[in-house]
Amino acid sequence: MAQTAGRTRGTGTAQSSPVRERILAAADEHFYAEGIRAVSADKLIAAAGVSKVTFYRHFPSKDDLVLAYLDGRAALERHVLEQFREEAGDACATLLAIARGISDLSCSPGFRGCPFINAAAEYADPTHPARQAIAAHRAWFTSFLTDLLREMAIHDPETVADQLLILRDGAMVTGYLGPDPATLIDTLVEAGRAVIDNAVANTTLPSDTSR
Template sequence: MSPRRSARSQLVSSAEEVFYNRGFAATRVDTVAQEAGVSKPTLYAHFSGKSDLAATALRHRHDEAAAELAEWLAGVADPAARPVAVFSWLARRYETKGARGCAFLNAAAEVVDPEDPVRQAVLREKRWLRELLITLCAEAGTTAAERIASQLLLLIDGVAGRVVVEGPQAAARAVADAADAAAVLLEAGTR
């Protein structure tokens, strides 16, 4: 790996961690550069600014989560069980990487400009998740896949809100409650 590529990768990794743990507004690019072990000019050689770096970090987080979720769902043979399986994956994700809730919702709360690259990364993530849920609901045989998928996304975002308010110790119970509600919604939608 070239030093230039290595510095970029380290910056993205460090930005993902620092922005998630400390928040976007509270974190200066100097802090990210220091955490990555690179100079500020090196940071600017790779990214046009803080928003560009944060959006890239969010896209990296999305790619990682999407791959994990795809692998998780591949292990669920019954299509009818896949929408609820998203919640078991979510429980695992919160145990390992979700101490502060959803990185995308946290970023959306801090960056309100709809043209900002961070906000655009958030929108892409939530659209992707909604589309995935629509597909899973349709494959599960629900009669109103778009509506139920929207409701499932509300449950997922509600879990994130609970974690932000009550802390990471609330994640397991919140995910379990959301999974129970998801099962009810899916059952009602397949009658």
């Protein structure tokens, strides 16, 4: 949901160093702004101010750098969502905070949609490591939403979480393409409430077998 251009947050899977972080920062900025395939290694080498030898020592292939970029974006999003949850105090307030976060992000300078949707569009093969990384993060986000819905005692939280994820995806695309992203918050909250209200209305109480 929440991405911030130019920022990455590593997960400790690789040895961190100032040079590696500088390369990652350049990749984060240019991959998001211009598209992954449109950005060459030479452009990132120049942007990071490193030699080719240094660049390839840290990232032997472009795929390695793409995975690190996606890992950083996913880690940042997880951090933001967990922070929303901690600060909101309850599940309903957390969902509202997520909707506000999407709206705020859509109005921010340099926003061009969801980096995971953008990256998925560039990798047609679902078995590619980049697509697998994207799928893993989306699975985490769906699980995060499911936990919130379960706290709200929503019937079939897994299905409702899938529906909310679809709304989130549409909101991110609309925020980038739409003429007035400032109105996105009201539309997103209204649609999310309709999905949740429908789930509540369809909740069936267990039959009373004591009679």
